[in-house]
Amino acid sequence: MEVGQMQRRLVDYTKTLFMEGFLDAQFLQLQQLQDESNPDFVVEVVSLFFDDSEKLLNDLSMALDQPNVDFKKVDAHVHQLKGSSSSIGAQRVKNACIAFRNFCEEQNIDATLRCLQQVKHEYYLVKNKLETLLRLEQQIVAAGGSIPATEMGF
Amino acid sequence: MMLGNCATSSSLSTTSDEDIVNNNLTALVVDDSPMIRKLHDMHLKKFGLKVQVAENGKNAIDLFRCGASFNLILMDKEMPIMDGAEATRELRTMGVTSMIVGVTSLDSIFDRQAFMEAGLDHCFTKPLTTENINFLLQELNKNNEEN
Numbered sequence: 001m002e003v004g005q006m007q008r009r010l011v012d013y014t015k016t017l018f019m020e021g022f023l024d025a026q027f028l029q030l031q032q033l034q035d036e037s038n039p040d041f042v043v044e045v046v047s048l049f050f051d052d053s054e055k056l057l058n059d060l061s062m063a064l065d066q067p068n069v070d071f072k073k074v075d076a077h078v079h080q081l082k083g084s085s086s087s088i089g090a091q092r093v094k095n096a097c098i099a100f101r102n103f104c105e106e107q108n109i110d111a112t113l114r115c116l117q118q119v120k121h122e123y124y125l126v127k128n129k130l131e132t133l134l135r136l137e138q139q140i141v142a143a144g145g146s147i148p149a150t151e152m153g154f
Numbered sequence: 155m156m157l158g159n160c161a162t163s164s165s166l167s168t169t170s171d172e173d174i175v176n177n178n179l180t181a182l183v184v185d186d187s188p189m190i191r192k193l194h195d196m197h198l199k200k201f202g203l204k205v206q207v208a209e210n211g212k213n214a215i216d217l218f219r220c221g222a223s224f225n226l227i228l229m230d231k232e233m234p235i236m237d238g239a240e241a242t243r244e245l246r247t248m249g250v251t252s253m254i255v256g257v258t259s260l261d262s263i264f265d266r267q268a269f270m271e272a273g274l275d276h277c278f279t280k281p282l283t284t285e286n287i288n289f290l291l292q293e294l295n296k297n298n299e300e301n
Contacts, residue, residue, distance in 0.1 A: 026281045033196045041196060048189035079232065083259035084189055087281040 003145035009074050010058030010136045014150050015131065028150055039141075046130050049088045053123055056081045059118055066108070074112065075104040081119070091120045168281070170227050179294060183207045183258070184214045184241065186231035193230055194257070194282060201287055211241025218245060225294055228282070231258040231269055238271040246273035253294060257282050258295055 001009075017023045034041040056077050063074045082097035100115035137147050181203045191207040198205045201224070208214040210233040227245075231238040242254055255289040256277035257268045270277050276293075278286050 024241070026283075029197075029281075030193070033193075033200055038196065045189060047194055048187075048192060052187060052189050076232065081260050083280045084187055086259070087190060087193055089281075125166060 003140060003143050006136065006140045006143065007145060007148050010133070011148055011150070013133060013136060017129055018150075021091050022129050024089045024091040030088060031150060037064055039112065042137075043134055045088065046134065049084055049090070050127060052084050052125075053081060053093075054096060056084075057116075057120055057123065060119075064116060067109075069109060069112075071104050071107045071112075073106075075101060078104060078119075085123075090126045093119065093126055096122045158166075171200075176228075179225045179291070180204045181226040181235070181254075182214060182217065182224040182273070184209075184238065185209065185228070186210055186233040188204060188231075188282075190230065196285060197282065197284075198226075198228075201291060211236030211238060214241050214246075215244055216250060218250060225298075226290060227252050227254045228257050229254055229274070231260055231265075239269050242269075242272040242274055253290070253297070255290060267285065289298045 014023075030045060031042055038093065041060050041092070060074060060081075063070060063077065078097050078100045085091075085093035085097060085122055096115065096119040100119055103111040103115055140147055177301060179202070181198045182278045183191050183198070183205060184207075185191050185194065186209050188209075191209070195205045195207055206217070206222070206224070208217060211229075212235045214227070214229075215236070229238040229242055233241075236244075238258070242256075245254065245263075252273045252274060256266070257280055258266070258269060258277065259280045260266055260269065261279060266277050266279075276290070
């Protein structure tokens with residue numbers, strides 16, 4: 001596949017992620033921080049987001065598995081995940097966290113377990129999408145092309 | 155004295171009019187998330203600031219105790235060992251007059267107000283945006299002109 005085709009494929013794929021609500025404008029701000037002196041910035045931040053999130057999801061699973069659930073602890077973990085997902089632009093994960101926190105307030109164990117499944121689901125979806133997006137970018141760079149800037153005029 | 159894990163970031167100035175105004179400005183990013191530290195560090199550097207990072211309130215205090223000073227501190231609220239509110243109160247008690255800005259996921263007005271009362275100059279909800287940083291830099295440059 002030639003570079004122009006790859007670039008068009010990347011632009012279309014990125015647009016889809018925005019239109020389907022996986023990513024929001026915060027992700028654009030992230031992309032705009034990358035430049036020639038920091039060509040791997042987005043990859044590095046996204047990797048840190050994956051590390052952060054997987055640890056938090058493990059902590060949440062453990063916290064909700066206790067005989068006496070400490071909802072304050074659960075809420076603290078969800079709060080952190082909400083902060084990191086909103087900072088990277090992972091909109092659906094962020095929204096799932098907002099719903100999760102409402103049920104933590106009610107101390108509803110069944111609802112919070114369902115919320116955990118929902119957050120995990122959204123996280124693994126966006127992880128998959130981001131990995132695909134970054135792979136497309138890497139292919140373009142490897143072929144000697146440049147990554148087209150994402151424009152929000154769609 | 156134990157300083158803890160304070161990473162020093164080298165400054166990357168890109169040449170622009172903004173940088174000529176901003177690159178005498180220093181900032182400290184205090185957050186327990188490595189991702190947030192990296193994000194805010196780069197965001198501020200893009201505006202020409204020299205940035206250091208600290209991973210909790212206690213490390214931030216230790217930096218000041220060792221003689222460091224910063225024009226701007228971006229302070230997370232929820233951190234282990236010492237949280238943002240406690241660190242802010244301590245810094246103000248020490249006589250620190252830097253601009254301290256809370257950056258938090260807390261969305262209850264009550265929680266944000268309590269954080270402000272610890273001694274913040276401003277408080278923003280995560281995620282920090284380019285508009286937020288523009289605003290802070292305008293405020294900082296205004297303060298510098300007045301001095």
